[in-house]
Amino acid sequence: MTPPRQPARRRTAVLATVPVALAALLATTGAAAPDATGPAAPEAGGRAAPGTAGAPGAGDAYFPLSGNGGYDVRHYDLTLRYRPAARRLDGTAVLTARATQRLTRFDLDLSGLTVTRVTVDGRPARFTRDGRELVVTPRTARAKGRDFRVTVAYYGTPGPVTDPDGSADGWIPTDDGAFVAGEPQGAMTWFPANGHPRDKASYDFTLTVPRGRTAVANGVLLGQHTAHGETTFRWRQAEPMAAYLATATVGTFRTERYTTRDGIQVYNAVDPREARAAAPVLKKLPSVLEWESRLFGPYPFRAAGSLVDHAPDVGYALETQTRPVYDSAPDLGTLVHESAHQWFGDSVSLTAWKDIWLNEGFATYAEWLYSEQHGGPSAQKTFDALYARPARDGLWAYPPGDPGGGERLFGTPVYERGAMALHALRRAVGDRDFFRVLRAWADEHRGGHGTTAGFVGLAERTSGKRLKGLFDTWLYTRGKPDRA
Secondary structure (H helix, E strand, O other), rough: OOOOOOOOOOHHHHOOOOHHHHHHHHHHOOOOOOOOOOOOOOOOOOOOOOOOOOOOOOOOOOOOOOOOOOEEEEEEEEEEEOOOOOOOEEEEEEEEEOOOEEEOOOOOOOOOEEEEEEEOOOOEEEEEOOOEEEEEEEEOOEEOOEEEEEEEEEEEOOOEEEOOOOOOEEEEEEOOOEEEEOOOOOHOOOOOOOOOOOOEEEEEEEEEEEOOOOOOEEEEEEEEEEEOOOOOOOEEEEEEEEHOOOOOEEOOEEEEEEOOOOOEEEEEEEEEEHHHHHHHHHOOOOHHHHHHHHHHOOOOOOOEEEEEEOOOOOOOEEEEOOEEOOOOOOHHHHHHHHHOOOOOOOOOEEEHHOOOHHHHHHHHHHHHHHHHHOOOHHHHHHHHHHHHHOOOHHHHHHOOOOOOOOHOOOOHHHHHHHHHHHHHHHHHHHHHHHHHHHHHHHOOOOOOOOOOOHHHHHHHHHHOOOOOHHHHHHHHHOOOOOOO
16 A cells, blocks of 8 residues: 555654544444344353354454454345445455354444344344444354355445554545445455455455446456446456455546556456546556566465545545556555555565565555665665664664554554665565565565465575574664664
8 A cells, every 4th residue: 555645655753643534434434333233142151152153253362352263254235336426335345255264143333323134144134233243143153174155135325444553444425426445454344355465355246336337346357237227347356365455445436457568358447537647557567567576476366456535625536456556646655565565565564564574664664675676766875764763763763673553554663674674685686686585575475375484494595604684683672763
């Protein structure tokens, strides 16, 4: 994610003050209703046998209720109708999941929408709401290892959630539709999800909007048709994707489609108000993807593109999988950054939010490398300029390897000092081994997950050097390191 005019970052503390209109919307639509929307399920500690109720969170230290336990979603099939004038969303979500334990009850993350019906394998299930949790009790327990299908019908006026850093994510209404960007917890504002990056799944989207509007999701456009004053778009994201990387952005867009020399299907959607400024940058997307493929290995998805909205109150871009969403026309550095995330963050995903530097430090360093190899300052020069900042500078405010909470996920240390850690590694092991490490990381974890410990281990095995001290200095030591 990258705020405009600050190309080295995604979201920063600059956004701590939410615009007044957006704040009002958050107040009225962002909180989940605590009252039950169906027959009551047993409360925690009720009739469910010990150890058979899925946990209400994935156990992440920064977002304890993000995600859920007891099952793994394999596929989401989302059918949505959105009417921008009324800001009304009607949805049916079908989740195909596998129980990872004997399961008598399980949670889904869902905020601020009204649920009318839940079925499990076609049979009505009891459900209730508990804050941002939709608690589902099927008629019979699901056996460990068994696949099951959950269908949730719902409606309402979706709106964003406020993140710990004060910024908004999720379903953010715009003057012609909605800007939909879910990092770190916004997926639950528009569909029931297992909302932690540990659980990745494939997706199908069927999105219906008024004629003249375009609804853009992830992956490949399978088709569209118009009837009775509405247009329906069908999208498929076949490769595994974390819920926060899903989008269903709606607006008045100019679109273009083409296939790159590598066979990647590109779909761009641009708000006409941003088209002139965006055009010269978007033309570089194929060459940027080719350049990154040479460095990081083959592009990990079959689709790519850009979604350029006119959303001046948002303040950031996000690497929504296959098709980053920008709140305004991006500059080249932002395009490089969000494209690099397709490898680092999207294909190789986090297992814990504290490891966010694995996303942001890598995407930021991609910007440094692009500059170095395209006539701009070298990565060393960028590193030196950053290290020259005084010890009181915000760059050294906290260690990027474990920022300390959700309010710090998108701050300067995670981006710039995270990139500095990679440059320190490059200097320690040399270019040959450094670029071998980057490619191996993207290849070995393609479509899966990674951890900081795993990356350090890979770097040590590849280089034959002990690197724990280097990573401790750049990722976990408080304050400015004594030596660059």
